[in-house]
Amino acid sequence: MINNRNTGPTPLPPAVLDAMAQQPLSHRSNVFREAFAAVTAQLARLVNAPDPGLLLSCSGTGGLEASIASTVSAESRVLVLSAGSYGDLLVRIASRFTPTLDIMHFNPGGTFDLAALQKQLMQASYDVVLLTHSESSTGVYHPIALVTATIRAHSDALVLVDVVSSLGAAPIDMVEWGADVLVGATQKALMAPAGMAVVYLSARAQRCVEQHPVCRDYMHLRPWLEASRQHGVPYTPAVNVFQGLAAAAGLIFAEGLPARYQRHQDASARCRAFFADHDRVCCVAAPQHASHSITALHLSDVLSASSIKNRLEYEHHIVVSTGLGPLAERVIRIGHMGHFTLEEIDEALQAIAQVIEKESCGYGD
Numbered sequence: 001m002i003n004n005r006n007t008g009p010t011p012l013p014p015a016v017l018d019a020m021a022q023q024p025l026s027h028r029s030n031v032f033r034e035a036f037a038a039v040t041a042q043l044a045r046l047v048n049a050p051d052p053g054l055l056l057s058c059s060g061t062g063g064l065e066a067s068i069a070s071t072v073s074a075e076s077r078v079l080v081l082s083a084g085s086y087g088d089l090l091v092r093i094a095s096r097f098t099p100t101l102d103i104m105h106f107n108p109g110g111t112f113d114l115a116a117l118q119k120q121l122m123q124a125s126y127d128v129v130l131l132t133h134s135e136s137s138t139g140v141y142h143p144i145a146l147v148t149a150t151i152r153a154h155s156d157a158l159v160l161v162d163v164v165s166s167l168g169a170a171p172i173d174m175v176e177w178g179a180d181v182l183v184g185a186t187q188k189a190l191m192a193p194a195g196m197a198v199v200y201l202s203a204r205a206q207r208c209v210e211q212h213p214v215c216r217d218y219m220h221l222r223p224w225l226e227a228s229r230q231h232g233v234p235y236t237p238a239v240n241v242f243q244g245l246a247a248a249a250g251l252i253f254a255e256g257l258p259a260r261y262q263r264h265q266d267a268s269a270r271c272r273a274f275f276a277d278h279d280r281v282c283c284v285a286a287p288q289h290a291s292h293s294i295t296a297l298h299l300s301d302v303l304s305a306s307s308i309k310n311r312l313e314y315e316h317h318i319v320v321s322t323g324l325g326p327l328a329e330r331v332i333r334i335g336h337m338g339h340f341t342l343e344e345i346d347e348a349l350q351a352i353a354q355v356i357e358k359e360s361c362g363y364g365d
């Protein structure tokens with residue numbers, strides 16, 4: 001058995017595997033329509049969204065692209081807040097749709113500087129602001145409620161938040177946040193198979209999508225929004241992924257949200273406590289910004305992330321993720337999202353410590 005502690009796709013509960021292994025529903029049947037209405041209502045409850053979310057058949061990046069394609073046009077002025085690789089992903093996608101893009105970069109491992117943001121918002125007027133809640137490259141949760149309050153105080157911009165790696169792992173309240181678009185995906189803390197993106201729209205965002213020119217047939221939200229109002233989808237969805245997601249949504253509410261969020265927080269706390277006094281690794285995120293989904297460990301210069309990852313996989317049957325972008329060899333990332341026990345986290349931590357010990361001493365190959 002592999003202890004999969006990577007950053008997604010995450011392990012699936014047996015009931016989810018069973019649901020995926022059933023014959024595909026016809027997406028034009030009443031049974032699908034009823035299941036779709038139930039699942040999207042559950043997913044809306046998860047984040048206190050005003051309306052059921054849209055389910056697109058694509059990974060999280062597809063959900064981000066479709067959302068940006070549907071709210072940003074060549075005339076839009078866009079601001080992106082980035083403190084890591086997933087913030088940079090928003091920059092890359094947005095740059096395909098508008099030339100008028102301002103980017104605020106913040107230190108990886110830290111969060112957004114609200115005073116700097118306030119200053120920026122007073123200098124320019126934006127149509128859309130893009131940011132990430134859970135920055136999976138550094139293991140940081142950005143304080144979205146504070147950020148959106150700052151944006152709202154100075155701007156009418158639509159606020160789009162990437163919640164791909166926090167949806168299902170930590171409390172998200174779309175109304176309290178005052179966010180307009182949230183984009184999640186099935187394969188992380190929702191403990192569902194890879195293949196669907198979840199997009200939530202505020203009333204304002206829905207109006208924007210309705211008025212925005214439909215510049216593409218598939219990766220634009222308008223057809224998905226119109227179909228979702230009839231509890232359906234415009235094109236053939238990833239039906240077996242949906243069936244797995246339906247089972248996962250049931251399990252999420254059966255566990256109960258407070259217990260679920262506590263389990264994620266406990267996993268994060270264990271990872272941080274375990275390496276608190278370690279002389280070869282330290283957590284990338286400051287404690288007050290620690291993600292409950294992913295713990296990123298910064299390695300001392302003598303260590304190689306890919307070498308540690310390979311040894312964990314071959315010698316311990318534990319899979320972790322290396323860093324991303326410039327941090328690729330300097331960081332390893334432990335995923336604790338969705339379907340896991342704290343014992344599995346402890347087992348992974350022990351193995352990581354052993355491997356780091358071996359690698360530091362130059363033992364073995």
Ligand SMILES: *Cc1c(COP(=O)(O)O)cnc(C)c1O
Nearest residue numbers: 059060061086134136164165185
């Ligand atoms: C995983 C992830 C994504 C999207 O990844 P996909 O592979 O396209 O599903 C986007 N943002 C964050 C923060 C992520 O962790």
